[in-house]
Amino acid sequence: MEPKPQQNECGCDCQPQSDRSNSARLTPFPMAPPVPKPSKKEEDADIPCCGPPAGPKSSPDERPGYILCHFVERFLSTPAGAVPVVKTALDRKDTIGTVLTRIGIGRNDYKVAPGLYGVGAPDADSPVLVTANYKLSFDALRKELSGINAWILVLDTRGINVWCAAGKRNFSTEEVSDRVRGAGLDRVVNHRKLILPQLSAIGVSARAIKKSCGFEALFGPVRAEDLKRFLQNGMKADDFMRRVTFTLKERVELIPVEIAMLWKPAGWILPAAFFLSGIGPGIFSLSRAWNGMLAIGAGLLMGVLSGGVAAPILLPWLPGRAFAVKGAVTGGIFGLILLGLVPALGWAKGAGLFLFILAISAYQSMNFTGSTPFTSPSGVEKEMRRAIPLLAGAVLISALLWVGSAF
Amino acid sequence: MKDFRYLTDVSTLALDKEICVGCGLCETVCPHGVMRLNGKKAEIIDPDGCMECGACDTNCPVQAVRVTPGVGCAAYIIQTWIRGKENASCGDVNCC
Numbered sequence: 001m002e003p004k005p006q007q008n009e010c011g012c013d014c015q016p017q018s019d020r021s022n023s024a025r026l027t028p029f030p031m032a033p034p035v036p037k038p039s040k041k042e043e044d045a046d047i048p049c050c051g052p053p054a055g056p057k058s059s060p061d062e063r064p065g066y067i068l069c070h071f072v073e074r075f076l077s078t079p080a081g082a083v084p085v086v087k088t089a090l091d092r093k094d095t096i097g098t099v100l101t102r103i104g105i106g107r108n109d110y111k112v113a114p115g116l117y118g119v120g121a122p123d124a125d126s127p128v129l130v131t132a133n134y135k136l137s138f139d140a141l142r143k144e145l146s147g148i149n150a151w152i153l154v155l156d157t158r159g160i161n162v163w164c165a166a167g168k169r170n171f172s173t174e175e176v177s178d179r180v181r182g183a184g185l186d187r188v189v190n191h192r193k194l195i196l197p198q199l200s201a202i203g204v205s206a207r208a209i210k211k212s213c214g215f216e217a218l219f220g221p222v223r224a225e226d227l228k229r230f231l232q233n234g235m236k237a238d239d240f241m242r243r244v245t246f247t248l249k250e251r252v253e254l255i256p257v258e259i260a261m262l263w264k265p266a267g268w269i270l271p272a273a274f275f276l277s278g279i280g281p282g283i284f285s286l287s288r289a290w291n292g293m294l295a296i297g298a299g300l301l302m303g304v305l306s307g308g309v310a311a312p313i314l315l316p317w318l319p320g321r322a323f324a325v326k327g328a329v330t331g332g333i334f335g336l337i338l339l340g341l342v343p344a345l346g347w348a349k350g351a352g353l354f355l356f357i358l359a360i361s362a363y364q365s366m367n368f369t370g371s372t373p374f375t376s377p378s379g380v381e382k383e384m385r386r387a388i389p390l391l392a393g394a395v396l397i398s399a400l401l402w403v404g405s406a407f
Numbered sequence: 408m409k410d411f412r413y414l415t416d417v418s419t420l421a422l423d424k425e426i427c428v429g430c431g432l433c434e435t436v437c438p439h440g441v442m443r444l445n446g447k448k449a450e451i452i453d454p455d456g457c458m459e460c461g462a463c464d465t466n467c468p469v470q471a472v473r474v475t476p477g478v479g480c481a482a483y484i485i486q487t488w489i490r491g492k493e494n495a496s497c498g499d500v501n502c503c
Contacts (some may be wrong), residue, residue, distance in 0.1 A: 156438055167460070167476070201436035201462035202476065238437075244438040246411055321414050363481065370480020372411070373438065376459040377477035379414035381484050388485070 069112070071142070076118050080184030085118040088146040094139055101136060102253060104260035111154040111159035120149035124190040127231060129220070130176060131197065132157040144224040147217045148231065151189065155179050163373075166203030172202045177213035183214070195220040195227075195235070198242060244373040247260050251312045254371045258308045262364070272298055276399055280406030288406065295345065296340060297404075299353045303360025306334035313364040315372075323375070324387035327365025331358040352401030359394040362387065418457040419475040424448050426471040433463035433472050442472070 061075055062068050070093050072084040090098075101110045111133045119127075119142055128151045131141045138154060155175050157165035165171035176194070186192075196204060198219045206217040221230050221241035230237055270293055277292020280283040305326040311318065318326035335357040339350050366387060369375040420441065429447040439456040442449050442463055449472070451457075461476025 176409075195419065198436060199438060199462075201466055203459050205466050206432065207466075207468055222438060242438065243440060316410055318434065321412060360485070367481040370483065374411045374456075374458050375413045376418050376457060376483070378419055378459060378475070379417040380481065382414060382417050384481055384484055 012084040025176075071139075074363075076122070079187040080116070083116050083118050083151075083188070085120075085122075086142050086152070088119060088142050088144075089146075090139055090143050094135075095288045098136060098139065103256040107257065109159060112138050112154060114154045114156035114179060116185065116188065117152040117154060118150070118151060119145045120147070122149045122151050126150050126189065127195055127235075128153055128185065128189060128193065128215075129195050129227070130155065130200070132160060132162045132171055134159050134161045134165075137161050141224045141227075144227055148228060153183060153185065153194070162197045163199040163202070165209055166200045169203050171200045171203045173208040173212060176204055176209050176217070180213045180215055192216055193218060193235075195230075197224075198222045198237070199244070246315075246373055248313065251315060254368075255309055255312055258312070258364070258368060258371065259304060262304050262308065266297075266300060269300055273297065276403050277405050277406075280352065292402070293354060295342065295349070296356065298342070299335075299357045300360060302334045302338045303331060303357040304364055306330040306357065307364025307366075308368070309359035310334070311361070312368055312371075322383045322387070323366045323369050324362040324383060325389070328358055329366070331361025334361065346405060348401045348405035352398040352405070355401070357396040357399070359391045363391055412455065413458075418454055418459055419473075420427045420451060420454060420457045421473050422449060422451050422461075423471045423473075424450075426469050428471070429468055430468060432466045436466050437461070440462040440469065444492070 059068060061072075069084070070091065071086050073087050075082040075086050076085050077083075097106075099112060101107045112135050114133045118126075125151045129141065129145075130153045133135055133154045133156055138152075141152065153176075155165075155171055156169045156179070160168065160170060162171055176196070178311070180186075180194070187196070192215050194209070194215045194217050196206075196217050196219055200220055201219055204217065206219065208213060209217040209247060218235055219237070220235075221227060221237050222244050226237075226241040230241060273296035274289045274293040277296070278286065278289030289325065307330065310330040310333075311323070311327045314330065318329055320326055320329070332354075335354040338357065339345070339354060345353065366380070366383065369380045369383075414497075422442075427448050429444060429449065431444040433442040433449050434444050438460065439453070439458060440454045441451060441457045443452045445470070457472050457474070459476050461474055463472040464470075464474045464476065
């Protein structure tokens with residue numbers, strides 16, 4: 001766990017001078033002095049120049065050294081400084097960012113600046129919603145807030161989503177209290193209530209927040225999409241809002257990253273396959289090594305597709321509770337498909353490749369437990385104690401069959 | 408979770424009813440409906456539904472609910488076997 005900045009002990013009414021939050025230090029500033037209007041003559045002069053006509057003038061909200069975020073609609077003046085009001089509709093830039101992040105590109109640095117934001121036309125009585133500074137979390141929240149006036153307090157969770165950040169204690173009691181103080185929230189709102197996402201409860205203690213910054217922490221629904229109903233119900237969550245789900249859509253969204261993480265092992269499996277395949281009577285055969293590597297590469301791909309794509313999609317319908325069993329089932333099917341496509345391998349190599357696909361698929365599927373919202377670490381460990389020796393054995397036999405077939 | 412069930416009899420979740428003050432926070436924070444307030448005391452109604460996230464443990468004011476929380480991906484657990492719990496990480500900062 002990373003060291004936490006020392007918490008200010010002086011209570012909530014006192015504004016620490018720390019520069020933790022940019023927005024807290026923003027003071028309403030007068031509009032830039034009017035730029036002298038170009039004379040009619042200059043404006044109309046059709047001076048031939050290269051390139052297309054110039055774009056619009058800079059926004060008055062732009063300031064040297066800062067980038068104006070595309071999701072900010074306007075700035076609202078508050079007793080604690082100017083607060084950006086964000087859009088509730090996602091645009092093309094957001095969508096592109098989401099897609100890239102989902103396939104693992106720039107995923108570790110997809111964040112928004114922590115601090116106070118607004119949505120709609122918030123006033124001193126509007127609710128305060130707390131979230132993580134992972135941009136996917138921030139987007140998931142704001143896109144559900146159309147027609148709602150609220151404040152959004154974004155914590156510095158190091159660009160990690162709510163649940164994982166709470167598990168790592170980046171979404172923590174200290175972070176919430178520090179951010180409340182840093183944003184000068186007590187000067188912005190009259191009430192003393194925060195709505196936290198329910199899944200942050202791993203990392204924050206509602207009682208400790210109240211003690212530390214005077215704000216009462218209420219746990220809102222698990223999903224941002226239920227927030228509107230939660231607010232309409234007088235901040236009461238029903239059972240449905242309190243439960244996590246794992247729908248097909250939610251499972252599919254997780255698949256690309258699982259696959260993207262598998263490039264690393266491929267970096268040593270393929271060279272090993274090349275080496276093992278070349279061994280035989282007489283000298284090391286380059287052509288046999290190459291062909292063997294291609295076959296094992298195809299097997300690896302099948303194993304990954306089986307355990308990382310088919311198993312997550314088919315999760316509720318695959319037999320067994322253990323993920324390794326589910327992955328072995330799809331792996332068996334994918335193995336048979338590959339053997340059907342490449343019939344000329346011979347029995348030893350065929351059996352070896354089949355075992356290899358089975359093992360990769362079972363492992364990949366078992367690793368998916370880390371992305372599911374219902375597997376307990378104790379359960380995963382129990383499953384692994386039995387599965388890992390079996391899988392290692394399968395890979396060993398597979399390698400022996402593969403090498404042995406050359407003799 | 409009703410439609411997804413994992414291994415049974417593995418969770419480290421434990422409740423000491425003697426200490427429980429019946430505040431109901433464990434019921435509120437549990438994402439799987441494992442805990443329920445029955446009168447003045449909480450009870451574990453679905454132990455096998457527990458995923459050991461630790462939300463109840465963190466929020467219990469009197470430490471009546473205890474659970475050993477953790478990360479449940481295979482890569483991480485292998486690391487804890489090799490390098491010990493303190494030094495284990497699965498490499499990717501965003502992976503949990």
